[in-house]
Amino acid sequence: MNEEKKKAMQALKTSKGQIEGIIKMIEDERYCIDISNQIVAAQGLLKKANMLILKQHLNHCVKKACMSDNADEKIDEIIGVLEKVISK
Template sequence: MNEERKKAVQSLKTSKGQIEGIIKMIEDGRYCVDISNQIIAAQALLKKANMLILKQHMHHCVKDAVKMDNGDEKIDEIIDLLSKIINK
């Protein structure tokens, strides 16, 4: 597993813990703004993990496909993903 994937896994594990904590906060009737702040923090970790995975994909899969002169499909995949990220 390369460095980007290791970091992505760590971010996902951290966000998993945060989400479990958020569920408990809701169940305990904690203050809504505090819950919302924790949700924002979990979202940031998920975004970070996604960017690390995409970085790894660009440096390896897309780069290799372009070298083999068949990168158009990989580039289209990235464009589709970026469209989803931007149009949220």
Template sequence: MNDERKKAIQSLKTSKGQIEGIIKMIEDGRYCIDISNQIIAAQSLLKKANMLILKQHLNHCVKDAFSKANNEEDIEKKIEEIIQILSKITGK
């Protein structure tokens, strides 16, 4: 397992703990702004994990595909995959 994946797993585990804490905060009737701040923190960790996974994908999977691509269609397919995921991230 490479470094990006290890860091992504750690971010996901941390966000899992935060989400469990958020659920408890809601159940305990904690102040809404405090809950919202914790949700934002969990979202940040999820974004970080996603970026680490995408970095790993670009550095390994895409790089390998480009070096082994037999034709332009294979390269265009990999580029389109990245464009589609970036459009989901940016909401565009």
């Protein structure tokens, strides 16, 4: 597993713990703003993990496809993901 994937995995594990904490906060009827702040923090970790995975994809999969003159499909995949991210 390369460095980007390791960092993404850690961010996802951390966000999993945060989400479990958020669920407990709701069950414990904690203050709504505190819950919302934790949701924003978890979203930030998910975005970070996504960027790390995309970076790994560009550095490895897309680069490899470019060297074999088979880049169109990989570029279209990246554009599809970017459209989803940007349109939110």
